[in-house]
Amino acid sequence: MRKIAFMILLSQFIACESNKLCPDIIKGKPENHLISDKDLSSVKSLFSSNNLDLENFQVYIYQQDELGHTFVTCHQYYNNLKVFSDDVVFSFDNLGKYYFLSGELISSIEGNLSITPSMSKEEVVEIYLQSIEGDSFYADKISNIENECILCELGYYDINSYSGGLAHIFKLAWSVTPNDSPVPQAYINDTDKVLISYNNGIYY
Numbered sequence: 001m002r003k004i005a006f007m008i009l010l011s012q013f014i015a016c017e018s019n020k021l022c023p024d025i026i027k028g029k030p031e032n033h034l035i036s037d038k039d040l041s042s043v044k045s046l047f048s049s050n051n052l053d054l055e056n057f058q059v060y061i062y063q064q065d066e067l068g069h070t071f072v073t074c075h076q077y078y079n080n081l082k083v084f085s086d087d088v089v090f091s092f093d094n095l096g097k098y099y100f101l102s103g104e105l106i107s108s109i110e111g112n113l114s115i116t117p118s119m120s121k122e123e124v125v126e127i128y129l130q131s132i133e134g135d136s137f138y139a140d141k142i143s144n145i146e147n148e149c150i151l152c153e154l155g156y157y158d159i160n161s162y163s164g165g166l167a168h169i170f171k172l173a174w175s176v177t178p179n180d181s182p183v184p185q186a187y188i189n190d191t192d193k194v195l196i197s198y199n200n201g202i203y204y
Helices: 002-018 037-049 121-133 139-145
Strands: 057-064 070-078 081-083 088-092 098-102 150-158 170-178 185-189 195-199
Touching (some): 037 057, 121 185, 121 195
Antiparallel strands (some): 070 088, 088 098
């Protein structure tokens, strides 16, 4: 039964592709940021007055606390690809002066990793769907996913990102989710076609 469900889900993906209802593979830094135009104007002013470059970042959270401090949370990009495992937060005081960075700026990635994927989108989606099939939480929710298009984004993933300070080991990788939901999410190594991690959003 699960094999049949998997084949149905895969056929739905193929149909979605053929009807051009799915987004293309995401590759490269988007032009837009994920905050309002008003907040983005404030961010640009803060960055400019502190001689900070916004070029390699996509802002997705803009916050101010009760003391007037501002926090700008960003995805960062290298070689025009998202660094999945290393978001950063820029902190500014109530006078607009930059004073602290949470996270690490990625200015280089060792290993001369290619920016050209070896996997097709079909291969990426197949591994993703197999991961869902093995998820006891989503096993009975296949019908909620089978009509979804699959969003695949190419980028870099540090497999030591949660290792407590070990040296970076970046891999060219895929982030995969339903088009309209952040979970279930998988990261897949593009080089060896192996699942790096899977998250269904359920925490115990």
